[in-house]
Amino acid sequence: MIYLPLRLSVVAAITSSVLLHATAQGACPGDINGDLRVDAIDLTILLANWSGTSTGDLNGDGFVDGADLTILISLWGQTCPPPQPTTEIRLACFPLTAAPFASFVQTFIAGTTVTIAVDPGFTPIQVGATADFFVVAARTTNEWAANDLLTDVRGTSQPITFAAGGISANRFTVTNGSTLSGDGGLSVGRGYDLVIDMDRNGRFSLGDLIDGGDDRAGLWISRDPTATGPRAVTTLSSYTATGATANFTLARLWYPTTIASMAPCPLVVISHGNGHQYTWYDYLGSHLASWGYIVISHQNNTVPGIETASTTTLQHTSAIIAQQATVASGAINGKIDASRITWIGHSRGGEGIVRGYDRIFDATYTPTGYGLSNIKFLCPISPTDFLGVNSANPHAANFMLLWGAADGDVSGTPTSSIAWSFDLAERSVGFRNTVYVHGADHNDFNCCGVNDFVGPSGTAILNAGAQAVAKAFILAGIKYHIEGETAMKEFMWRPSSTLRPTGVAATTTLVKELVPAASASVKSIDTFQTQTSTTLSSCGGAVTSTVTNVSEALSRDTDASFSWSTANPHNGSTRASSSDTGRMIAWDWNSAQNMEWAVPVSIGDVSAMNFIEVRVGQGTRHPNTVALAGGATFSIVLRDAAGIEVRVSSSAQGEAVNRPYQRTGDGSGAGWQNELRTIRLRLRDFQSGGTGINLGQIVAVRIEVGGTAGSATGRFIIDDLQFTKE
């Protein structure tokens, strides 16, 4: 239970009469004076207000009359639970068919059904009591303190009645939820706070439940991030950048047509790949400009290599800042916010932007007009890795990688780590996420490159499919990192089955990782980096297991083939070139088995954390993976110091570890790289139904497979087991 700081200020703002009224109408009808009993004092108050219109109006019909007296008498002698403070809980959810019966989330696509749920095992409610549910335009903490009046954006609140039967009996479809607007102007969505007005007084007051009482919106209705934004776009087909390398001076510019009336806009720079042209990214430039950004796509000197490519990115970024008074006849003059820059690079251009960032980081290049702190977001698409960790390192930059599983060029082949895009992601020590796109090839992410598709027949998603993914996730990343739209983060880890940009086909498989930057918001159990033993975790706890063929090693395929070999236990891992040190653990199972990590006391208090999460993928072409031939499920068990164990299944959340893309080549069998995805289970799910587990004293985390815990057989590659905050 979270006690909001705002509670005191709200209490201070409301009058005693309101408190009386609230108590009477709320969790304990009949207790007019709030002494937790329905007795003669309440009867006296009611009679004293007979024919009045407020205090004593127990049924809320506007009059104190015989009907109210009847209610009071029916409850005569009742002892009431103590009044609760306002409570910040999660209400917005999508329903699950099995325990924990609801997955609490924030973001919904506009037009979809919204559900709320109250867990009686977690939040005290009175069975049979009716409360009013409000959807309110999102307010900050201070705004709630200043204004406790509940105004439902739907026009009227929604009465809900609590029932016996746990959380599954206390899920409520939000009336007209699918009509809630996601129009947030240049924001992709619009935020709402959700309030259960327990005392039905129309105000946010003692005992009420709220989702979004802090500065975070409880509910975020998102428009489709693949859709064109609200601003018309003006395109300058080409301009010449002063100071750029000869023959690489041209660039294309997109900006909101109404930019004259707008505040300065963040800058987005697109750097193409080798053999590509700067004119091939119109879909992305115009899309981002329609959402309020100034975007350029420039000629990129990729033939000599990555160093030259990075130079043109650095030069063009400086040039557009320096030339804004003259480019496009001065239309963008004073409108570039050079403190908020995004670099997007494709292929060699993708490695080029990382190299450019690294050059500034290493102080071997000093750009004009901006600096390292101004580059807020790096987004390589299918980047190469020629240079290795010392020269192509994103360090702590916010980082997102898009990669197509049918890429016939930067293919991820085990024969060459130059083709290992994920090396760059693994080097990131900042916030990073990746999107592994089944059916997309290298040049699906531009308009006009050669066809390099390599994948199973019928799986190609073509340019339209891949570009929809790029539009959605790049926009989500920019809005999150540049604009602080925190709700967009859910696009980065939730499965498509529960959150899918409308423009991305339901048949498109996206495998998503999200790894927050190491900080106070992370309590790491095992990164597999600092302890090489399979019986000791990086946080210092013992590791025990019953699983088989355990290997903790560099995440590197060592035999240049994706054919399964026991001599190559990290077969299919293409995330650590010869210059990298990223490690993971791999193991397999054929029955009910597990691996358990002891959690040291020093990190065992996870009551302030929100998730237990892990990156996990199936071992490609392993006999168990082949036998499973589908998504792999597992359970996570938490144990507290009192020995209480609670198990939550990934499958209950609709989560499974994807079957590897069934691409062939580079050895026998089908299945390409090990596709890691982040699976996050909300810690409160372990408390669902009143399990009694003490999140303040967790002593062990266990991953269970087989039997009733998950898939009967399989092989997992695992990394970054940790507790995280929202």
Added chain:
Amino acid sequence: MKNQSMASNKLNNFLTANVIAYSISALSAIAFAQAANPVQNNPVQNNPGPALPVLPATPSINTVPTIISLQPITIKESYATDFRSEHQQVSSGWLMVIRGDSNILAPRALAEPLLLASGTGADGSVWIESVEWFNHGFISGYRVCFIPSTADQKSVADRTTQGLRVWFGSPKLPESVDAKALQSELMEADRVGIVAASAVKVEDSAPKVLANREEIVSAANALIARWAPDEIQNEGVSVPVAPASK
């Protein structure tokens, strides 16, 4: 075509590349004749059919393109080449057009075969250069290049076209290539028997004098407009290499 397997093409492309490696020199006379009208020459020869061109399999190295033309150049303002890790200064060289197979010329994100040139100076010394190129030539079959005369080699004025060899070497980033790597490439070329071009058309035996590298780029762009118009990137005439329907 979209779903065509790369693997299924691999063997054919490998064989094609090797056959071409040994026969293309002999076909140079035909190439000259075809070059008289380059627009009619492309792009269907390399990519038959209306569908999107498919990325060829990784090419076999040590293949030899046809030299279409050479123009000696000297520049008044030297520049540092990006096609060598040492970034040597360049003040002269040959502007060159070559014709090759799409297996070799296809743009790739991964390492492309180095384009190398070697010959003998007037004093009998052997030189080798990492050739700069300005377009890929995948669709047209024509690549516009510049053989620099780097500071540690002889000036173009000291070089002749006699015995000039141009070939595709190991896949590498040109910016990573140093003198030692070039010597290795030269030894490998000798080992596999890379032969000198049988006929080289020199546009003008006297070096054309330009101001700087920008003027070389301008001259190269003029050649691209003639030989590989699909790769022009100037304002208003940028042409995608694939149908819009992709």
